[in-house]
Amino acid sequence: MILVTGGAGFIGTNFVLDWVAKIGEPVLNLDKLTYAGNLENLASLADDARHRFVQGDIGDSALVGRLLAENAVRAVVNFAAESHVDRSIHGPAAFIETNVVGTFGLLEAVRAYWGALPAERKAAFRFLHVSTDEVYGSLDPQAPAFTEQHRYEPNSPYSASKAASDHLVRAYHHTYGLPVLTTNCSNNYGPFHFPEKLIPLMIVNALAGKPLPVYGDGQQIRDWLYVGDHCSAIRRVLEAGGVGEVYNVGGWNEKPNLEIVRTVCALLDEKRPRADGKSYTEQIAYVTDRPGHDRRYAIDARKIERELGWKPAETFDTGIRKTVEWYLANADWVARVQSGAYREWLSKNYSERPAA
């Protein structure tokens, strides 16, 4: 059995669903169910013995230690984190608590469990830490994409907390020999993406007739990867990655935010035209920029392709089409995640962001 942490969030949900469908090995899913965790995402596995859910904190070493031992876990995939940059600007404490202190607690429990395993199981054990390209900081327009050798230059409380967790993972390998793997991935998009992040927020706001808030000039560049491709990369690294190695994961899909928003609008114009016949681009509203906003991210994914033969299956055109279709087909899911807490967040983040 594998232990997945944060498996009720956006990427964790996609990973668990794909893992059960494609690999079939049982998954123990440990998630605290913060605002970002949603068990409804995994409703299709409710009667499936291959998925067991436990609500809890990765920083609870006693709980994690018990779960590892009781279930003879052979690998851990750590998705659990606070993940939204804007939230880290409003309230960094939760990011330090989960991403730094929580990862430390998890590593301690895993180290104790792994250290007591018999030799063969000890050698086969893996701890895969899911991280982000944001730890590398911001790129100038002509600079080459981030390789695994790029120095760490995190700029937000979120990326600094993820950088700290990456360093702890590295240190547990270097010092204790824990068999770790780290992946640093670019921006994901796809089904079950919480509508606080750019792409789902634009889809949801467009359909609700609300403004589409573009930070600053909208020319910041992100490197987009369909979530299913991130999941296949993690499976491949878990299966064949070199112990102690880092793999950058990306889609070779650099695009400015404004282009992303316009693409979403064009797809909605085609699939769910506005009643007045105008384009959803009419709803674009330029708002005050994110403080310390990183200008450009880009991932050089040649190492994972060369050494492990991984490549993304989706292009941006196919992935974004699937994504928009998923949101149109899952209006009930969207309505249910827009709870009071979600509305409070929108008011906190966007009322302090007047038109630019």
Ligand code: NAD
């Ligand atoms: P998410 O915010 O959608 O989900 C995070 C999940 O972790 C939630 O289910 C939440 O309940 C759970 N969680 C939070 N704190 C916890 C704790 N202390 N103990 C146990 N569970 C806890 O995040 P996501 O977008 O799915 O990202 C997953 C991971 O991938 C994160 O580590 C993130 O840094 C990384 N990542 C995300 C992206 C992206 O574009 N979304 C890209 C690269 C890397």
Ligand code: DAU
């Ligand atoms: O690069 C990987 C990272 O991608 C992950 O590590 C993070 O967990 C994930 O949240 C994501 O971070 P970003 O900050 O890049 O994602 P977000 O969707 O918040 O924003 C994408 C871009 O869009 C960014 O330049 C900010 C901009 N933006 C975002 C929002 C929410 C807007 O212009 N308007 C908005 O309302």
